[in-house]
Amino acid sequence: MARITGSSGERTAAAIRQAALRLIHEQGFAAMNLRELAAAVGISPASLYNHMTTKQSLLFDLMLEHMTALLEQTDAALAAAGPEPLARLEAFIGHHVLYHLERKREVYIANFELRALNPANAMQIVGMRHEYEARLIGLLKDAAAAGLLRLGDARITAFAMLAMLTGVCTWYRPDGRLSPAELVALHTRLALEGVLRRD
Amino acid sequence: MARITGSSGERTAAAIRQAALRLIHEQGFAAMNLRELAAAVGISPASLYNHMTTKQSLLFDLMLEHMTALLEQTDAALAAAGPEPLARLEAFIGHHVLYHLERKREVYIANFELRALNPANAMQIVGMRHEYEARLIGLLKDAAAAGLLRLGDARITAFAMLAMLTGVCTWYRPDGRLSPAELVALHTRLALEGVLRRD
DNA sequence: CTCCTAAACGAACATATGTTCGTTTTCAGG
DNA sequence: CCTGAAAACGAACATATGTTCGTTTAGGAG
Structure with a gap:
């Protein structure tokens, strides 16, 4: 056969990413095979x-896109939160929970499929994760310095x-009992x- | 070739379990192949x-052994803690952290390879996990009822x-900066x- | 309209992988 | 001492799997 009527590279590429997210999340990267993905x-x-x-x-691209978005959106949330240390900390927590509720599959993959990356790719993702952790460590130190x-x-x-805030990814379902806002409030107070x- | 001088079924079986724990922890269950395990x-x-x-x-046996030990040891820790709600809650937390530091590979596997189990096996492990979660939920409700x-x-x-307490599994190393006792204290206060x- | 590239296909390759089979040899119980 | 079960082996099977190749056709740029 040959090229299909109406086929578009952009659309197909997006469909592949979506299907890959679902399959890797369900079965794990090693267990997902490309014939099933193609189907x-x-x-x-x-x-x-x-x-x-x-x-x-494919795995690396998914992870990279997620980590880039996470870092960017976090910085935007912090910029919007102003200078007060506690407000910034709460902004971080709130954004983290909301992002992780919205993109639980990406997060799950980025957290648990690191070992499936080759060393060079893994190093880059780990570096970005360290950067993200450094954001929170900085916020904690600032707030502690302010007494x-x-x-x-x-x-x-x-x-x-x-670990606590990321835990929502493992059990959250959009049709669940508690709303995202309620989950943010609950986790903020717990933390x-x-x-x-x-x- | 044939049976090896000095070979013992019990010893080999234990060696298989140990090597499997390490390899599954490092690579994931699907990515671990039996030739590498045998080697x-x-x-x-x-x-x-x-x-x-x-x-x-093999995977199911590893998980079952771990979950059984976790439930048994938890009950023993709670029995030793006496009736006071807060003491019981602290005993649960302390035991959870220590157990997870000691057996981080088992825990990691039991938490993240559930999807590799066939439905019947998964159901049994999930049931035991629910039982474990029910212990903590009960302790929280008791302490809340006591005001x-x-x-x-x-x-x-x-x-x-x-999620928070289990997080230690992802980064703890025995030669790390903080002792198990310090980690217990830190996590207890955080929680x-x-x-x-x-x- | 023409033509090059993009996007699809079927088929195949090379390898990896879980598992079985028949055989051999050690060890322990009678 | 004998014998049967336990524990190991090499070899092979059947299948699964990532990837490549040559080919075909739709669509857009000139």
């Missing part, structure tokens, strides 16, 4: 290679907070105040 | 089947706490009191 898009396995160079690069936090260890505290009553 | 143990691929029925059952906690939503709070100063 999900509605093209032949060979046609995939008109839109990507290798399976590895607002009791901080045991900024780095470990940041890791623990990120800042814990569960203990304050009397 | 790590020092036997031929065919010999693996003297100690397991299928690759799938000790300010609880937005017991279920979501439990998920968030577990109970958050980061905000109390004045």
Whole structure:
């Protein structure tokens, strides 16, 4: 056969990314095979290679797009939050939760398929993740310097907070009991105040 | 060739489990192939089947052993903690962190390779995980009923706490800067009191 | 209208991979 | 000491899988 009536490179490429997100999220990168991906898009396995160079690069592109968006949007949220340390911290938390609710598949893949990347690609993604973690560590240190936090260890505290806030990806469903806003509020309070009553 | 001098079924089976833990943790279940596993143990691929029925059952056995131990040890820790709600909650947290530091590979596998299990096996492991989550939800509700906690939503709070406490698995190394006891203390305070100063 | 490139296809290749089979040899129980 | 089960092996099978190749046709630039 040959080129299909109405076929468009841009549309097909987007469809491949969407289907790949779903399949990798469901089965994992190693378990997803390109024949199944091609079938999900509605093209032949060979046609995939008109839109990507290798399976590895497909994964890397997905991760890179996600990390770039995460860093950009975070900086935008912080810029909008103004200079007050606590407001900035809350802005970070709020954005993190909302982003992770919206793009749970991307996040899940970026977090758990790092080992599927080749060393060079992995290094780049890990670098961007470190940059993201550095944002939170900086915010914590600023707030602590302003006397607002009791901080045991900024780095470990940041890791623990990120783990908690990222946890929403594992169980959230859009049709769930709690709204995104409610989840933001709940996680913000948990991170800042814990569960203990304050009397 | 044939049976090796000094070979023992029990020892080989244990070596397979250990090597499988390492390889699955490093590469993921789907990416680990049995030839590499056999080489790590020092036997031929065919010999693996003297100690397991299928690759799938190997994964399931690892997960089942871990979940069983986790539930048993948790109950033991709670029994030792006595009746006071806050003491019980702290005992749960402390045990969870210590267990996850000690057995980070098992935990990682049980958490992130669920999708590699066939439906029947997955159901059993998910059931045990729900049981574990129910322990924490119960502790939170007890403490809240005693007026000790300010609880937005017991279920979501439990998920968030577990995500935070389980996070240690992703970055902990035995030769790291902080001792297990310090990590327990830090995470306990984070979970109970958050980061905000109390004045 | 013409022509080059983009985008698709079927077919095949080379390799990887879970698993089975028949065989051999050690070890432990009678 | 004998014998049967346990534990190992090499070899092979059947299938799955990432990728390439040559070909075909639609669509847009000139």
